[in-house]
Amino acid sequence: MKRIHFSAMCLGCTFLGMASLATIVGLWTVQLLPTTESHVEPWKEYRLPDTLFPHYxxxxxxxxxxxxxxxxxxFTGNSSVVFKCLRETDIIIIHCNKLNLTSEDxxxxxxxxxxxxxxPSVKxxxxxxxTQYLVLQLNGKLKAGELYVLYTEFVGELADDLAGLYRSEYDEDxxxxxxxxxxxxxxxxxxxxPCFDEPAMKAVFHITLIHDRGTVALSNGMEIENVDTIVDGQPVTVTTFEPTKIMSSYLLALVVSDYTNVTSADGxxxxxxxxxxxxxxxxxxYALNITGPILKFFENYYNVPYPLSKxxxxxxxxxxxxxxENWGLVMYRESNLLYDPTVSSNANKExxxxxxxxxxAHMWFGNLVTLKWWNEVWLNxxxxxxxxxxxxxxxxxxxxxxxLIILKDVHRVFAVDALASSHPLSSKEEDIIKPEQIIEQFDTVSYSKGASVLRMLSDFLTEPVFVQGLxxxxxxxxxxxTVGEDLWDHLQTAVNKTGTVLPLSVKVIMDRWVLQMGFPVVTxxxxxxxxxxxxxxxxPESSLQRTSPFNYEWIVPINWMKSKMVQSRFWLLERxxxxxDMKTTGSEWxxxxxxxxxxxxVNYDIGNWERLLNQLAENHKVISVINRAQIVDDAFNLARAKIIPVTLALKTTTYLSEEREYMPWQSALNNLxxxxxxxxxxxxxxxxxxxxxxxxxPLFDYFKTITEDWSDVPSGHTDQYNQVNAxxxxxxxxxxxxxxxxxxxxxxWMDQPNHNPIHPNxxxxVYCSAIATGGAEEWDFGxxxxxxxxxxxxxxxxxxxxxxxxxxxxxxxxxxLDPSMIRKQDATSVIVYIASNPDGQKLxxxxxxxxxxYMFTEYGVGSFNFASLISGITKTFSxxxxxxxxxxFKSDNSEIGFGSATAALEQAIEKTKANIKWVAENQEDITDWLVAQSA
Known part of the structure; x- marks a missing residue:
């Protein structure tokens, strides 16, 4: 492979003068670094030693x-990293994986x-x-406080593995x-x-991309120069970009394509x-139209200006x-960013x-201020x-x-966090060190429980106090x-300034929710x-139960009401x-x-459950839509945990023939x-x-009527969702x-493929129903x-x-397993879709x-979401x-391993055992109840 000879230009154009560099060094030297003990072979450790720190x-x-x-x-390339020696050392360790480095002397x-x-010379x-390192042993020692430059040239494969710098393909005309x-x-x-590839190793990145003429190069910063030239005999364009803000390596973004754009420049x-x-x-x-308003919303919400030029x-x-969320160049799957009103549904738009x-939101929370290490992914x-x-x-x-956060995050994560194989939001830093352990942190608990707990925090602090602390x-x-405690400290300061009354400090309250897994049922x-x-x-009988630093007790903020519309709040501080005030008389609930x-x-005594069900039957609108969804979801899950009879849970669905709102229906259908x-x-x-x-x-008939025999769609956003349910x-x-x-x-549609009569919502x-009831002709057309x-x-x-x-x-x-048929990014989804079909589950x-x-070792590390694959395939096991x-399966593949699916596999085993017991204990009661309903 021919080498590229841009090293002189690259080094010369962006080496800052010592005076300007000194201004920035103050920021760099206070970064939170891992503290490592000296080790005979530090290159065997998965964390970088605390001896060096990159500047740019x-x-x-x-x-x-x-x-x-x-x-x-x-792809070919070269890199110079200017770094500071923090502690005297004769070893340089920097991350490097799957690159063919060119020899330098x-x-x-x-x-x-x-x-x-x-x-010192290189030994x-x-x-x-x-551990994915490039290691340099030196004949002497680097001096603490001095700056050095490490230069590398390399060749890498522009593979289609969806990781690092990679290749994406599409057909156009x-x-x-x-x-x-x-x-x-x-x-x-x-x-x-080669880079110091840890989030606390923030630096400035000066990027130059060489690319075919006629293509466009993009990176985090604004392009500042495009020069047409000849490199190694090939006509190319050289694009240089403004230096990035100081940032973590994981936020770097690079694109070369023949794309075009739509633009707005309101600020x-x-x-x-x-x-x-x-x-x-x-x-x-559509994305262009809402990006400006959303950016302005976050500027006001954080009270911090958007920190970039574009x-x-x-x-x-x-x-x-x-x-x-790459800083300044956010990347999306096409289906998540593009919107076509002729084919996209309201769900696509949402x-x-x-x-x-x-x-x-990450442009500030995550990019401007970054968590020190991956053990606190949840907060980001x-x-x-x-x-x-x-x-x-x-x-x-x-x-x-x-x-909709209730259905999409709260209820979703309840199902995972109610397993004995769940995990706390935060882990110990030393427990999350390998790449596969890091990727495991990006799960439902981190995203959805994190969102749910922060929503609760914002509610009991009040939104003004919450944003003041932010x-x-x-x-x-x-x-x-930062570390998570830094946020708690700032929220506590806001609490103190505003005089907000809490029973204990923000940290003490939140530690119960962050450092122990699971959640309580309040009875x-x-x-x-x-x-x-x-x-x-x-x-509750799972053999996987673990100890908790707080003995599975939480400091619980409770807001509640009586049927006479009396509302109040209190804190449950002990078991x-x-x-x-909770006592009721007569028909009160x-x-x-x-x-x-x-x-x-939430669980209640049987009397209160019956009074709530009576209220739903008599006039369900007295109870809010969200809490109607809650009653159904709590009841079904309490029944699964053997806390209440399964027939009581089923009774929460009997009023649904009168229900027209989306959230209660979706909650019921999720549980059924x-x-x-x-x-x-x-x-x-x-x-x-x-x-x-x-x-x-009745719901089907209702929507048939209000849409004038399906010729229209409901006006309300969630009504459109419920029409789909019907x-x-x-x-x-x-x-x-x-x-x-x-x-x-x-x-x-089959008769006129260029004219689809079906509303996008x-x-x-419709496709699923027609393909299910059809045959090969319908499938082939699809x-x-x-x-x-x-x-x-x-x-x-x-x-x-x-x-x-x-x-x-x-x-x-x-x-x-054929990327020409199904893109690698979609392979997991297709298998899980088929597993969700009763006729396809065993297949x-x-x-x-x-x-x-083959999938795990050969097909590509970025191709399958193995955790989703295992949980999706096994969800019917009973x-x-x-x-x-x-x-x-676990035994047969123990040597191959399960990577990011390791925890998902344990959860699948736990769920299957629980399902077996649940079916054995409830099948007869469910059968009897359903028979009675059909009488």
């Missing part, structure tokens, strides 16, 4: 968008002094593969196009250039980048995460708004998840999207790294007034207390956790889905279908009118449409898994067992035979 990088990269003579796509790197200081260099793009998060910057320059056709068709307009957002054909808000991701609802609500106030936190720690006895708490577990602001479940999963092969399934059909038919469950439970309707719509449901789709591809991809034909499902499974499980070694298969 000069990086030149040249990604090749055409294959070389061997058919490989590569017989060594893998060249060391020089930044000024006139002497520099030996090597790559330590296990029959021509294959290549995009060079990046995913450095969390530990892939080292795959692109901050905003650009939405995508394929030319998508931009020409206006698919970037805000680029780009839609990529292949991307591992849904999006990534997803675009909330994901943009999530990523832009949980915070962005929480405030994404606030940002989206500001952009689209008519949606009332803030309430402002001083972001202002004090700008450009630095009220309305006869005695006793209120108590205990750790809520779906399987049991008596509140006489008590309801706790109003609007579900607290992260806990567990029954469907557990009883797929039993008589209970038929009885459940009959009961659900009876309950959902059709989906009416069709899946066998309402003939529904199945005939969806089949006829799909047939009309309904397409996923596949053809999927291959030609962009924004709508997700809808078709999930619907193709609805087929009942085993041959079709086997074919579809096979496509997941998917057999496929994963047979292909695990028999001894399935448990045996799961344990054998």
């Amino acid at each position: 990088y000069n990086i030149t990269l040249w990604p090749r968008l055409q294959p070389d003579d061997h058919g490989l796509y590569v 017989g060594y893998l790197a060249k060391l020089s002094a930044f000024s006139t200081s002497e520099v 030996k260099t090597w790559i330590e593969e296990m 029959g021509e294959k196009k290549i995009v060079a793009t990046s995913q450095m998060h969390p530990t892939h910057a080292r795959k692109t250039f 901050t320059l905003i650009r939405i980048w995508a394929r030319k056709k998508a931009i020409e068709d206006g698919h970037g307009d 805000s680029d957002q780009i839609a990529l054909p292949d991307f591992y995460f849904g999006a990534m 997803r675009t708004a909330t994901i943009i808000a999530h990523e832009l 991701e949980g915070f962005a998840s929480y405030v994404s609802y606030l940002g989206a609500d500001f952009a689209e106030p008519s949606w009332n999207v803030k309430d 402002n001083t936190y972001l202002t004090m720690f700008a450009d630095q790294n 009220v006895n309305t006869t005695t007034g006793q209120v108590s708490q205990m750790h809520f577990l779906l399987d 049991t207390a008596v509140y006489n 008590v309801l706790l956790n109003l609007n579900i602001t607290g992260y806990y479940r 889905d567990y029954f469907y999963l557990m009883f797929t092969q039993t008589e209970v399934y038929r009885l459940l279908q009959s009961y659900t059909k009876k309950q959902v038919t 059709i989906r469950f009416a069709c899946s439970t066998g309402v003939d009118e529904c199945q005939n309707l969806t089949s006829s719509w799909y047939k009309q 309904l397409r996923s449901t 596949w053809t449409m999927f291959k030609n789709a962009a924004i709508e591809a997700d809808k078709l991809m999930s619907s193709l898994a609805c087929a009942k034909n085993q041959t079709l499902l086997k074919r579809y499974l096979g496509y997941t 998917a499980w057999e496929f994963v067992r047979n292909k695990w070694e 028999t001894e035979a399935e448990l045996e298969q799961l344990l054998k």
